[in-house]
Amino acid sequence: MLRRRAMTGAVLASLVALGSAETTASAGGGKVVCNEKGLCRVVADGTTTTPGRGDDGKQASDGRSGKPKCYDSNVGNMETPCYLKGFGYWGNDRNCYFQKANPQPPAGDPRWEGHSPADGAVYTAYCPDxxxxxxxxxxxxxNGGAGVDPAVLAAEAVKKMRLLGPDIASPRTAGKYTVGVxxxxxxxxxxxxxxxxSASASAGGVTVTATAQVSKIVWQMGDGATVTCNGPGTVYQVSAGMSESPTCGHIYAKTSAGAQGGKYQVTxxxxxxxxxGVTAGGGGQTGQLTQTQQSQMEVAIGEVQVVR
Known part of the structure; x- marks a missing residue:
């Protein structure tokens, strides 16, 4: 690392003297980019220099994949890789790469900055500027969020929730239903x-909060029919008489006598x-997930009994 820094420093020194906003040069397989202030740094050849969102150096998203984007606020919010092998994760709020020192320094080492190993950990730092x-x-x-994938935290938040299948109120297993009604x-x-x-999950200084709600319920009625309801359905009132449900209903055309056990299985x-969304420590990323849950019951459908 020291050799790399020495090389980088020599290249940067010559480039800073040029002071050009468009200056680029080759450096050890990478490229050196300087901003309008004459600040320069070595980046990978494939690194772009599109300014990030916000001037506070906070993590941003590319708006398409939702993945973290990392920027160096010391160099005009220049985009930088979020992870470098051998150097660790970029912290947008510190403009450095950090990775946990292995092994940790012995207790009392100056790198603990007066703390004890029980208080936290020492991280090696690579700060290009x-x-x-x-x-x-x-x-x-x-990590300041750069090494944390908010989508992973969102999945962890969902695991904390208890998302169950529909609590079916109607039809009822003990109910009596009729063909054509x-x-x-x-x-x-x-x-x-x-x-x-809702539930939240946190890691690396980033907190993601997820909120879940049922968007639709698909009913498989057991007779080959499928009904999609974009809501919980409407509770039947006696005043409705023989009318159809305005939101979620079905009319059986044949009895369940030929079904297994004499009943239709409804799913x-x-x-x-x-x-x-990221609610703390990130750049305001948001996203969506879906999950399905099922409930089943059986319903008996008979014919109208004519009394003579």
Whole structure:
């Protein structure tokens, strides 16, 4: 690392003297880029210099993949790789790469900065704009979000939730239903069976909060029919008489006598729509996830009994 810094320093010294905003040169297989202030640094050949979002050096997203983007606020928010093998993860708020020192320095070493090993850890530092910075103590991982994938945290937040299948209120297993008579379907709503419910997950100074709610329920009625309901359904009222459900219903055309056990197996599959966003320590990334859960029940469909 010292050899690389020495080489980089020599190249940068000559380039700073040029002071050109467009200056580039070859350096050990990479390229040196200087901004309008004459600040220069070595970056990989494939690194672009598109300015990042925001002038505070905070992590941003490319708006398409939602993946973290890393920028050096000392060099006009120039884009920089979020991870370099052998150097660690970039911290947007510190303009350095950090990785946990292995092995850790012995207790009492100056690199602990007066702390004890029980307080945190020492990280090696590679700071392209400050070569004198070689290590730093941190109580928490110093990635500043650059080494943390918010989508992974979102998945962890979802694991903390209890997302269940629909709580079917109608049809009822003990109910009596008839061919040709409109059947109204609806579900009971709770945080675990319909939503909304929220949970958060944190790592590396980044917190992601996810909120889940059912967006639709697909009913497989057992007779070959499928009904998609974009809501919990409407509770039947006696005043509705023989009318069809305005939101979620089905009419059986034949009895369930020929079905296994003399009943149709009904499967209700709910689709949970999950919106997540970085609520602390990141660049405001957002995203969506989906998850499906099922519930099943059996329903008997008979014929109209004519009394003579």
């Amino acid at each position: 400050n070569p004198n910075m070689t290590s730093q103590f941190f109580a928490q991982p110093p 409109p059947l109204w379907m609806w579900v009971n709503q709770s945080a675990t069976t319909y939503g909304p419910q 209700a599959t709910s689709t949970w729509g999950i919106d997540w």
